[in-house]
Amino acid sequence: MQGEAMTHSTITSKGQTTLPSQIREALHLKPGDRISYEIQGDAVVIRHQPGAMAVFGTLKSAPDQAGVEFKEARKKSREMWEADAAKEGLR
Structure with a gap:
């Protein structure tokens, strides 16, 4: 709308x-x-805030994870995160 x-x-x-x-x-x-x-100084920028459903289905499973139950995928991700954190001395 600049210039309008x-x-x-x-x-x-x-x-x-x-x-x-x-x-x-x-x-x-x-x-x-x-x-x-x-808020940007003395101006305000208004943006459309899409809801969570706007991105529903946009994330695809990794090919090796297709058909894996969510709980199992979450458990495996947590185990991998914990292993990485331990290697970095964060856990």
Whole structure:
């Protein structure tokens, strides 16, 4: 939106506001979506905060782990982490 006319909204007595439609469209926001705020000096950056389900299924099992039960994979990962930590003197 750089170079475009600024949009405005009003803060209510409860500290609420409505995001202007141009902002909602630019961030692809829908009702119920979450947003995050980052303070940068005297400005605030608003970002779409996707939920956990947005990344569901994006992680694939390693080829040698396909079909392994989650509990078993977690146990094996923990054992490997503990072995590595012991080698580095962290455990």
